[in-house]
Amino acid sequence: MSEPLLRATHLVKEFPVMGTGGLLRAPVRFRAVDDVSFEIRAGETLALVGESGSGKSTTARLAARLLDVTSGTVELDGEDVTALGRRELRRFRNEVQVVFQDPFSSLNPRHTVERIVTAPLVYQGRPVPGGARAFTRSLMERVGLDPDHSQKYPAQFSGGQAQRIGIARALAVSPRVVVCDEAVSALDVSVQAQVINLLRDLQREEGLTYLFIAHDLAVVRQIATRVAVMTQGQIVEEGERDAVFGAPQHEYTRKLLDAVPRIRPEWERQRRANAGRPAGAASGAQA
Amino acid sequence: MTTETPSEALLQVRDLTVTFATPRGPLDAVRSLDLDLEPGGALGIVGESGSGKSMTSLAIMGLQPRAARRTGSVRLRGQELVGMSEAELRRVRGDRVAMVFQDPLSSLNPYYTVGLQIEEAYRAHRPGVTRREAHKVAIAALERVHIRDAAVRVNHYPHQFSGGMRQRVMIAMALSTEPELLIADEPTTALDVTVQAQILDLLQEIRHETGTGLVLITHDLAVVSEITDHIVVMKDGVCVERGAVEQIFTSPQHPYTQALLDAVPRIDDEIGELRAVAPSATPTNGGPA
Amino acid sequence: MPRFLLTRISSGLVVLLLVCLFTYLVFFALSPDPAVQICGKNCTPELIDQIRANLGLDQPFWTQFFLFVVGIFAGRTYGDGASTVDCAAPCLGYSFQSSQAVWDMIVQRLPVSATVAVGAAVLWLLAGLVGGLLSAVKEGTFLDRFTTGLTLTSMSIPNYVLALVLQYVLVVQLQWLPFPQAVAFADDPVQWFLNFVMPWIVLAVGYAAAYTRLTRANVLDVLRENYVRTAYAKGLPQSLIWRRHALRPALTPVVTIFGMDFAGLLGGALITETVFGINGVGKMAADSIARNDQPVIMGVTLLAGFLVVVGNIVVDVVYTAIDPRVRVNA
Numbered sequence: 001m002s003e004p005l006l007r008a009t010h011l012v013k014e015f016p017v018m019g020t021g022g023l024l025r026a027p028v029r030f031r032a033v034d035d036v037s038f039e040i041r042a043g044e045t046l047a048l049v050g051e052s053g054s055g056k057s058t059t060a061r062l063a064a065r066l067l068d069v070t071s072g073t074v075e076l077d078g079e080d081v082t083a084l085g086r087r088e089l090r091r092f093r094n095e096v097q098v099v100f101q102d103p104f105s106s107l108n109p110r111h112t113v114e115r116i117v118t119a120p121l122v123y124q125g126r127p128v129p130g131g132a133r134a135f136t137r138s139l140m141e142r143v144g145l146d147p148d149h150s151q152k153y154p155a156q157f158s159g160g161q162a163q164r165i166g167i168a169r170a171l172a173v174s175p176r177v178v179v180c181d182e183a184v185s186a187l188d189v190s191v192q193a194q195v196i197n198l199l200r201d202l203q204r205e206e207g208l209t210y211l212f213i214a215h216d217l218a219v220v221r222q223i224a225t226r227v228a229v230m231t232q233g234q235i236v237e238e239g240e241r242d243a244v245f246g247a248p249q250h251e252y253t254r255k256l257l258d259a260v261p262r263i264r265p266e267w268e269r270q271r272r273a274n275a276g277r278p279a280g281a282a283s284g285a286q287a
Numbered sequence: 288m289t290t291e292t293p294s295e296a297l298l299q300v301r302d303l304t305v306t307f308a309t310p311r312g313p314l315d316a317v318r319s320l321d322l323d324l325e326p327g328g329a330l331g332i333v334g335e336s337g338s339g340k341s342m343t344s345l346a347i348m349g350l351q352p353r354a355a356r357r358t359g360s361v362r363l364r365g366q367e368l369v370g371m372s373e374a375e376l377r378r379v380r381g382d383r384v385a386m387v388f389q390d391p392l393s394s395l396n397p398y399y400t401v402g403l404q405i406e407e408a409y410r411a412h413r414p415g416v417t418r419r420e421a422h423k424v425a426i427a428a429l430e431r432v433h434i435r436d437a438a439v440r441v442n443h444y445p446h447q448f449s450g451g452m453r454q455r456v457m458i459a460m461a462l463s464t465e466p467e468l469l470i471a472d473e474p475t476t477a478l479d480v481t482v483q484a485q486i487l488d489l490l491q492e493i494r495h496e497t498g499t500g501l502v503l504i505t506h507d508l509a510v511v512s513e514i515t516d517h518i519v520v521m522k523d524g525v526c527v528e529r530g531a532v533e534q535i536f537t538s539p540q541h542p543y544t545q546a547l548l549d550a551v552p553r554i555d556d557e558i559g560e561l562r563a564v565a566p567s568a569t570p571t572n573g574g575p576a
Numbered sequence: 577m578p579r580f581l582l583t584r585i586s587s588g589l590v591v592l593l594l595v596c597l598f599t600y601l602v603f604f605a606l607s608p609d610p611a612v613q614i615c616g617k618n619c620t621p622e623l624i625d626q627i628r629a630n631l632g633l634d635q636p637f638w639t640q641f642f643l644f645v646v647g648i649f650a651g652r653t654y655g656d657g658a659s660t661v662d663c664a665a666p667c668l669g670y671s672f673q674s675s676q677a678v679w680d681m682i683v684q685r686l687p688v689s690a691t692v693a694v695g696a697a698v699l700w701l702l703a704g705l706v707g708g709l710l711s712a713v714k715e716g717t718f719l720d721r722f723t724t725g726l727t728l729t730s731m732s733i734p735n736y737v738l739a740l741v742l743q744y745v746l747v748v749q750l751q752w753l754p755f756p757q758a759v760a761f762a763d764d765p766v767q768w769f770l771n772f773v774m775p776w777i778v779l780a781v782g783y784a785a786a787y788t789r790l791t792r793a794n795v796l797d798v799l800r801e802n803y804v805r806t807a808y809a810k811g812l813p814q815s816l817i818w819r820r821h822a823l824r825p826a827l828t829p830v831v832t833i834f835g836m837d838f839a840g841l842l843g844g845a846l847i848t849e850t851v852f853g854i855n856g857v858g859k860m861a862a863d864s865i866a867r868n869d870q871p872v873i874m875g876v877t878l879l880a881g882f883l884v885v886v887g888n889i890v891v892d893v894v895y896t897a898i899d900p901r902v903r904v905n906a
Binding site for chain 2: 051052159188189190192193196215216217218219221222245255256257258259260261262263264265267268270271274275
C-alpha cells in the first residue's frame with residue numbers, strides 16, 4: 001500500500017462562542033472538530049459526509065490550511081504543513097486547491113474568466129505558460145467550457161458553468177489535491193450531474209486527488225472511493241464506499257442512509273425496461 | 288358561482304399565466320399552466336431553478352409580486368380566485384389555503400413568539416375568538432406536529448427552535464385553521480436529510496388524518512416520488528409533462544423528464560456515467576437569476 | 577442580564593479612562609505652559625513657580641494624571657500650607673480663564689444644551705420617521721423621489737450656512753421670529769421658546785434627512801422579508817401586517833442610532849450653539865479651545881465621552897428589551 005498523499009492526524013479546531021467573553025474572562029470555546037484523523041491516497045476521493053454542524057466543512061478548511069488548527073497535524077506527502085510560514089504556504093497552495101459551494105460569490109464579478117483563471121499564477125509572479133490567452137483557452141476546454149468565452153464575466157454564465165470556472169481556477173496551478181467544499185450542492189440536478197462527471201473525468205485523466213465535502217449521500221455514492229461519516233465534530237465511521245453504503249456499521253450512518261428519499265426500485269427497473277432503446281436518446285441535446 | 292358537489296375538484300387551475308413587464312418586453316414566469324387536485328389528493332410540482340414552480344404556488348394564492356400580472360383561472364372547490372378583491376382573497380388565504388415555505392427561520396418573524404404567530408393566523412379567520420382561546424389552539428397545533436412541551440414552547444421565539452422544529456411550527460401555523468389545501472414550497476430543502484425524513488412523514492400523516500389536499504413544490508424527484516400521487520413537471524414556466532406518479536417514474540414521455548430522471552444521482556445504484564441534461568458550454572444570455 | 581450590564585459598564589469605564597489619558601496626553605504635549613497663562617502680564621518667575629506647585633504642574637506626567645483621575649472620584653486639594661483650595665468630588669479642576677470650577681461651569685450649562693438637544697431630537701425623529709415611512713409606502717412615486725432629493729440637499733448644507741440663512745429669512749425678512757434675546761424661562765416663556773426654534777431646526781435638519789433615508793431603507797428591506805410574505809399568506813389584515821410585522825423590525829435599528837446621536841448632542845452642539853450665541857456646553861467648548869483653557873477642554877471632552885458611553889449602554893439595554901434574539905443570548 002502506497003503512502004497517503006494527504007494525512008490529517010488528531011485534528012482539533014475550537015472557536016470562541018460569541019458573547020461569552022468578557023473583559024477579563026476567556027470566552028467559552030466550542031469544539032467544531034474533535035480529534036479527526038484521515039488519510040487520502042493519490043488518485044483517490046475521500047468523501048466527508050455529514051449534516052449541518054457536523055464539522056465537515058471546518059475539517060476541509062483545516063486540511064486546506066484556510067484555517068489554523070487548534071491542535072493536530074496535516075501532512076502533505078509526509079511533510080507537516082500545519083506550521084508552514086508564508087513562503088512555504090504558497091508552495092502548499094499550489095498543491096492543494098479548493099472549490100467552494102457558491103460559484104458566484106467565490107468568483108470576482110468584475111474580472112473576466114481569463115483574469116480569474118490566471119490570477120493564482122499572476123499573484124505568485126509566475127509566468128503563465130503559453131501566454132494568458134492560450135493558457136485560459138486550454139483550461140476552459142479541459143473543464144468543458146467554450147474557450148471563445150474567455151473574455152466574459154461570471155454573471156454571463158449559468159451556475160454550472162460558473163462552477164466550471166471555479167474548477168478551472170483551481171486547476172491553474174496544477175494542484176495534486178482539490179478540496180471540493182459542497183462544490184455541487186447549490187446546482188440543479190441536471191447541472192450537478194455534469195459537474196460530477198467532469199470531476200470524475202479529471203480524476204481519471206489527470207490523477208487528481210479529492211477531499212469531497214457533501215451532505216448529499218447520493219452524490220457521495222457517485223464520486224467517492226472512501227467515505228468518512230461525520231457528526232458532532234467526529235468521524236463515526238470510515239471505510240470503502242461500497243462497504244459504508246452496503247453494510248453501514250455505525251448507528252448514525254444507518255440512520256442517515258435510511259433518511260434519504262428514494263425512488264422506488266421497482267419503478268426504476270420498470271423505467272429502464274420501458275426505456276430500452278430510446279434511453280440513449282435521453283442524453284441528447286435539448287434546449 | 289357554481290354549485291358545490293362532493294366530486295368537485297379541490298383545486299382546478301386553467302391557463303394560469305404570470306407575466307412580468309421587463310425592459311425587453313413581457314416575460315412569462317408561468318405560461319398556460321393547468322393543475323388539477325382532488326380533495327385529499329397530493330400533487331407534486333417538480334422543476335429546476337427558474338422553472339416557475341415557486342411563482343406558481345404564489346400565484347395560486349394571489350401573492351405574486353406586484354410587478355407581475357396574473358391571468359387565467361384558479362378555482363378552489365369551484366370558486367374563482369382570480370379577480371377576487373383583496374378583502375375576499377384575505378379570507379381564503381391562511382384559512383382555506385395555507386402555505387409552508389422553504390426557509391422556516393426567515394419565514395417566521397424573529398420578534399414574536401411562535402405562539403403569537405400561530406394565534407394571529409387563527410384569530411384573523413375566527414372573529415370573536417379571545418386571546419386565551421387562540422392560545423389553546425396554538426398549543427394544540429404545536430402538539431399536533433409533535434412538538435414536546437407545547438405549553439412551554441408556545442412562548443418561545445423562532446430562534447430558540449432547531450431548523451426542523453421551526454418547520455414544524457410553520458406547519459402547525461398552517462394547520463391551525465384546518466385548511467382544505469396546504470401548499471408546501473420546498474418545505475424540506477433547507478433541512479438536513481434526517482430532519483427532512485421526519486417532516487415528510489409528518490406531511491403524510493396529516494394528509495391521511497385530516498384529508499387536507501397537498502401541493503408539494505420541489506426540485507427533488509425522490510421526494511415527490513415518495514409522497515405525492517400526481518406530478519407536474521415544469522420547465523421554463525411551462526408544464527412539459529403531467530401524470531400519475533407511477534406513470535411519470537416508469538414511463539416518462541417527455542425527453543426533459545427522461546433526462547431529469549437520468550440525472551438524479553442514486554444512492555443504491557451502481558455507478559455509471561450520470562446522464563446530463565442538455566450539456567452546453569456557452570454562456571446564457573442575461574445570466575442566471 | 578445583570579452580568580451583561582456589569583460587563584458593559586466595566587468596559588465603558590475602561591474606555592473613559594483611555595479617553596481621559598488620551599486627551600490629557602494631547603494637551604500635556606501641545607499646550608504652552610499653563611502657569612504662564614494664568615500668571616498673566618505682571619509676572620515673576622517666583623510667581624510662576626508658585627502657581628506650578630499649587631496646581632501640581634511640577635509633578636511628573638503620570639503623577640499629574642493620577643491626581644486628575646483621583647480628583648474626579650474623590651476630590652482633591654490644590655496647594656499646601658496657607659493657601660489651599662478644596663475641590664469637591666467630581667473635581668475637573670479650575671478654568672485658567674475664569675478660575676471657576678469646571679464641574680460647576682458644566683452643570684450650569686448642561687440644561688441649556690439638553691434643551692437644544694431634546695427639542696432637535698423631537699423634531700428630527702418626527703420628520704425622519706414620517707418622511708421615511710411615507711417615502712417607503714409611496715416607493716418610486718413623485719413623493720418618494722422628492723423626499724430623496726430633499727434629504728440629499730439637507731444633508732449637504734453645512735449647519736452654519738443654514739443657521740445664517742434661517743436668521744436672515746425668518747428674523748430679518750419675514751419677521752416670523754423675534755430677534756433672540758437672553759431671557760430666563762420664568763420671565764418670558766414665549767421668548768424663551770422662540771429663541772430655541774431656529775437652533776432646533778438647524779440641528780434637526782441634517783439628522784432628519786439621515787433618519788428619513790434610514791427609515792425608508794429599513795422599511796423597504798423588511799417588506800421584502802420572508803416573514804412578511806408569511807403574514808400575507810396567513811391572510812392577516814393589512815394594518816396588522818404593517819404594524820406588527822413591518823414597523824417593529826424596521827424601527828429597531830433606528831433606536832440604536834438615535835441613542836448614540838442623542839447622547840453625542842447632549843454634550844453640546846458646538847457650531848449651532850456658537851452661531852446662535854447659546855450659552856451651552858458646546859459654546860463653552862468652542863470658547864475654551866479658542867483660549868486654550870486646558871481644564872475646560874478636558875472637562876468637556878470627558879463629558880462627551882461619558883455621554884456616548886452611557887448612551888451606548890442604554891441602547892444595549894433597550895435593544896435587549898426589543899429584540900428577543902439578543903435577550904436570550906445575552
